Amino acid sequence: xxxxxLRALSLATFAALTATFALVFFYAPLDADQGFxxxxxxxxxxxxxxxxxxxxxxxxxxxxHLRTRDRRWDLRSYVVIHIALIFNIIGLLTGAIWAKAxxxxxxxxxxxxxxxxxxxxxLFATYQPLRFSIEDPERQARYASxxxxxxxxxxxxxxxxxxxxxxxxHPRTFGSADGGLPAQMAWVFVVALVATVLLFALLCAYxxxxxxxxxxxxALRRRLLGGEAVAPLGRSxxxxxxxxxxxxxxxGGGGSAPRAARNPAGAAS
Amino acid sequence: MSEAPQTEPRTxxxxxxxxxxxxxxxxxxxxxxxxxxxxxxxxxxxxxxERRTPEAVPAMLLFSVTTFVLFHFGLGRDExxxxxxxxxxxxxxxxxAILGINRLFVSEQExxxxxxxxLAPIDRTALFVAKAAxxxxxxxxxxxxxxxxFAILLLGPSPWPALPGLAVVLALLNLALAVVGTLxxxxxxxxxxxxxxxxxxxxxxxxxxxxxxxxxxxPLLAARGAGALPTKWLAVLALxxxxxxxxxxxxxxxxxxx
Numbered sequence: 001x002x003x004x005x006l007r008a009l010s011l012a013t014f015a016a017l018t019a020t021f022a023l024v025f026f027y028a029p030l031d032a033d034q035g036f037x038x039x040x041x042x043x044x045x046x047x048x049x050x051x052x053x054x055x056x057x058x059x060x061x062x063x064x065h066l067r068t069r070d071r072r073w074d075l076r077s078y079v080v081i082h083i084a085l086i087f088n089i090i091g092l093l094t095g096a097i098w099a100k101a102x103x104x105x106x107x108x109x110x111x112x113x114x115x116x117x118x119x120x121x122x123l124f125a126t127y128q129p130l131r132f133s134i135e136d137p138e139r140q141a142r143y144a145s146x147x148x149x150x151x152x153x154x155x156x157x158x159x160x161x162x163x164x165x166x167x168x169x170h171p172r173t174f175g176s177a178d179g180g181l182p183a184q185m186a187w188v189f190v191v192a193l194v195a196t197v198l199l200f201a202l203l204c205a206y207x208x209x210x211x212x213x214x215x216x217x218x219a220l221r222r223r224l225l226g227g228e229a230v231a232p233l234g235r236s237x238x239x240x241x242x243x244x245x246x247x248x249x250x251x252g253g254g255g256s257a258p259r260a261a262r263n264p265a266g267a268a269s
Numbered sequence: 270m271s272e273a274p275q276t277e278p279r280t281x282x283x284x285x286x287x288x289x290x291x292x293x294x295x296x297x298x299x300x301x302x303x304x305x306x307x308x309x310x311x312x313x314x315x316x317x318x319e320r321r322t323p324e325a326v327p328a329m330l331l332f333s334v335t336t337f338v339l340f341h342f343g344l345g346r347d348e349x350x351x352x353x354x355x356x357x358x359x360x361x362x363x364x365x366a367i368l369g370i371n372r373l374f375v376s377e378q379e380x381x382x383x384x385x386x387x388l389a390p391i392d393r394t395a396l397f398v399a400k401a402a403x404x405x406x407x408x409x410x411x412x413x414x415x416x417x418x419f420a421i422l423l424l425g426p427s428p429w430p431a432l433p434g435l436a437v438v439l440a441l442l443n444l445a446l447a448v449v450g451t452l453x454x455x456x457x458x459x460x461x462x463x464x465x466x467x468x469x470x471x472x473x474x475x476x477x478x479x480x481x482x483x484x485x486x487x488p489l490l491a492a493r494g495a496g497a498l499p500t501k502w503l504a505v506l507a508l509x510x511x512x513x514x515x516x517x518x519x520x521x522x523x524x525x526x527x
Contacts, residue, residue, distance in 0.1 A: 161477035
């Protein structure tokens with residue numbers, strides 16, 4: 001019912017990740033001056049690229065929500081931004097580790113990518129508090145989409161401003177002057193990027209399926225046990241698709257749901 | 270995004286005190302529909318409110334001067350110049366603007382101004398234009414005093430040669446603050462924690478504007494005398510204004526639907 005194709009996506013992601021790690025450790029050559037630590041590049045850079053693209057995708061989904069009033073777009077936007085935030089933290093941590101290893105400091109303000117990454121993280125970290133502070137689910141979805149559209153446009157602008165402000169020392173792995181990556185490294189990098197994209201898509205698909213299943217379960221319980229037996233709905237940062245009686249989950253598309261579905265996992269994050 | 274054609278120039282959102290001109294005959298109104306008129310009426314109302322019960326502007330002024338005193342002790346310096354001076358000035362203005370952004374829609378929310386705008390047959394973005402213009406004017410007013418205070422209290426080199434360039438930078442910065450501030454204010458006004466939401470959303474979103482403004486103003490305030498205005502940073506600031514201005518104009522409607 002929900003999560004169609006999850007198994008195929010899981011298997012593809014598992015295979016791609018395994019292939020990536022095998023290639024990174026046994027095939028990709030050691031970097032001439034950075035040595036083994038350079039291999040974090042195959043995690044850090046794909047994660048960073050996927051994060052930034054995901055924020056823009058989240059903004060596009062939010063714009064679609066504003067345009068079509070279809071609440072499923074809000075759910076997708078929420079999930080994409082949620083997973084992108086987690087990837088953002090991973091990107092910041094791996095970036096800090098790489099900075100410590102190659103420049104000797106945990107944080108380097110001269111690196112525009114790292115700096116703009118931090119600023120983008122600080123902005124998107126307010127997405128969930130903003131959602132949580134609005135109770136009406138319909139308004140929550142609308143306001144969150146407005147925020148997501150603005151923040152999505154902010155990502156490239158911020159990057160331009162920060163890049164212009166810093167004298168770059170970031171390893172320009174794709175640098176045009178010195179000829180860029182060796183072919184072997186480039187090849188492994190492409191595999192790593194594909195694996196990271198698959199991982200991102202898989203996590204999003206799982207979260208969407210989990211939320212929809214939870215709402216479906218709630219609707220079924222209400223129908224089976226009666227309205228009083230199911231705990232009342234609490235405030236949540238997560239979007240709600242369920243109707244006032246908890247039913248109509250699968251049809252939840254265009255209809256506006258007056259009440260939120262309880263979702264402790266979303267509220268905690 | 271705007272669905273309501275502005276054929277009806279009359280707005281009911283203006284208070285009784287505002288000197289509203291008499292409503293023109295309907296036929297004439299259709300012939301000479303002026304799209305900016307509702308915005309002007311709303312702006313006049315805001316300026317009148319601030320003139321009769323000054324609230325945001327005096328608070329922003331006091332806050333900025335206090336911040337200069339804090340910077341004096343925090344940095345342990347009698348005078349600053351160059352990048353440091355630009356940073357101190359711009360950060361102070363940014364934080365002062367947050368105070369104004371917090372207050373921008375409070376009267377609309379508490380006294381039913383939103384309902385007035387929604388009931389009036391005008392485009393909702395008229396409210397955005399009016400509020401952004403009001404914030405722009407408040408900030409300009411604050412800066413006239415704040416920059417003078419900054420020149421007297423903290424700035425090392427003479428402020429006069431820097432003044433024309435600084436005016437350009439501050440005008441572009443004010444535009445950024447007005448556009449983003451109005452949107453964030455409208456976003457936060459109906460949340461449960463609006464005083465928390467405004468700074469945590471607005472500050473990161475204004476980082477690019479701050480970078481550009483501080484870098485653009487730095488050579489103007491240099492200790493050796495005012496240098497040339499860096500056009501690169503003015504361009505970044507103008508790009509920021511343009512992108513967020515258009516975006517905010519496009520999405521503001523969705524914040525005023527209920």
